[in-house]
Amino acid sequence: MTMPALEDLLVVQEHDLAIDRLRHRRETFPEQAKLDELEQQIAALDASLAGVAARRDDVVRRQQRHEDELSSVEAKIAEVDRRLYSGAVTAPRELQAMQADVASLRRHQSDIEDQILEVMQEREPLDTEVADLEQQRAALVREADALRQAIAALTAEIDVETATESEARAAAAESVPDDLLAQYEGLRARRGGVGAARLVNGRCSGCHLALSASELDRIRHQADDAVALCDQCGRILVR
Numbered sequence: 001m002t003m004p005a006l007e008d009l010l011v012v013q014e015h016d017l018a019i020d021r022l023r024h025r026r027e028t029f030p031e032q033a034k035l036d037e038l039e040q041q042i043a044a045l046d047a048s049l050a051g052v053a054a055r056r057d058d059v060v061r062r063q064q065r066h067e068d069e070l071s072s073v074e075a076k077i078a079e080v081d082r083r084l085y086s087g088a089v090t091a092p093r094e095l096q097a098m099q100a101d102v103a104s105l106r107r108h109q110s111d112i113e114d115q116i117l118e119v120m121q122e123r124e125p126l127d128t129e130v131a132d133l134e135q136q137r138a139a140l141v142r143e144a145d146a147l148r149q150a151i152a153a154l155t156a157e158i159d160v161e162t163a164t165e166s167e168a169r170a171a172a173a174e175s176v177p178d179d180l181l182a183q184y185e186g187l188r189a190r191r192g193g194v195g196a197a198r199l200v201n202g203r204c205s206g207c208h209l210a211l212s213a214s215e216l217d218r219i220r221h222q223a224d225d226a227v228a229l230c231d232q233c234g235r236i237l238v239r
């Protein structure tokens, strides 16, 4: 094992940690947490909106039925009036009956108009509530869209940085033998992302523990191509 290969392994390690940090940032944008929260608020608003809109639609249907009935009564009144004043009916009894008809239809018309007013009063607060909820929803949707754009921009930025780090990592890894790289990757997976560490003043900079004098002596006398491992944490030690 040549020393440059181990030095390069430490460079690989640095780039791997940088890539880990970038991945972590990419997965934990505060903007994403805020967006998740907004999406929940929008879903809750949609549920409220559906409930209020259903009540409002029910009132609208009732209003429509009353208005249809009103049109039909008005048409009947117009028809009887037309016959009354056409001169075609002359028998007084028949004329009286027709006048009584018109009077009765007008009472019915007035009742329906009262019902329509009541329904319109019932409808007004529901219309206001639907409009308020729709306005709130539109504001949240705008905020969510802005966050999505911000997240997309941040993600693109991090992807560029990650690509740069990956290239640098690949370049550094070229001189590291495959078996050492595999050993490093296994250790990295088991040891919180750090598989190789420098030995500094008799201390492993991976676990920060001091090696015993006899262990240090043993490592010092190892062949140059032997890989030394920390006897505390098992990481590859770079002398």
Ligand SMILES: [Zn+2]
Residues within 6 Å of the ligand: 204, 205, 206, 207, 208, 209, 230, 231, 232, 233, 234, 235
């Ligand atoms: Zn260690």
